[in-house]
Amino acid sequence: MPLTLGVGAAAEGIDAALDPAGQISGTVTSAADGTPIEGMWITSYANLLGFWEPWFGATTDAEGNYTVGGMRTGTYKIEFFDGEGLYANEFWNNKPSLKRANGIGVTAGLETAGIDAVLEPLPNPGVVIQSPAGTPTWARGTGPAHSSIGVKDRLINR
Numbered sequence: 001m002p003l004t005l006g007v008g009a010a011a012e013g014i015d016a017a018l019d020p021a022g023q024i025s026g027t028v029t030s031a032a033d034g035t036p037i038e039g040m041w042i043t044s045y046a047n048l049l050g051f052w053e054p055w056f057g058a059t060t061d062a063e064g065n066y067t068v069g070g071m072r073t074g075t076y077k078i079e080f081f082d083g084e085g086l087y088a089n090e091f092w093n094n095k096p097s098l099k100r101a102n103g104i105g106v107t108a109g110l111e112t113a114g115i116d117a118v119l120e121p122l123p124n125p126g127v128v129i130q131s132p133a134g135t136p137t138w139a140r141g142t143g144p145a146h147s148s149i150g151v152k153d154r155l156i157n158r
Contacts, residue, residue: 020109022071036064075103
């Protein structure tokens with residue numbers, strides 16, 4: 001039933017009770033030395049009408065810990081993504097893609113813990129993109145830039 005209020009009017013007794021949300025939590029570490037990885041992007045995916053869609057996300061703290069909340073009872077998939085490009089991205093349980101990712105059961109009001117990842121460092125985290133004149137225009141990562149990508153002016157201006 002719709003509620004219509006005039007300017008400055010108030011309505012009382014219109015309350016809602018929300019179900020508590022479920023959570024997925026874990027820790028992300030480096031396969032090279034076991035150290036925690038801070039700032040890793042964690043994305044949960046929910047199956048909505050037969051399609052896996054991004055749901056909620058989080059980032060890892062200084063100890064590599066994360067918690068993703070806002071989940072109803074159901075099955076979710078978790079992606080570990082490094083925006084810095086220093087580590088290989090993966091889905092939970094060392095899976096390479098959303099299609100192959102394992103589902104994780106979540107119950108509303110409860111935490112599903114221990115959804116951890118050990119990520120492999122990439123062999124060459126440095127990337128440099130050069131202008132048509134050969135001038136570096138963008139760099140990412142901390143390693144040496146062993147490769148460069150020459151971008152043709154005609155491709156940029158289309």
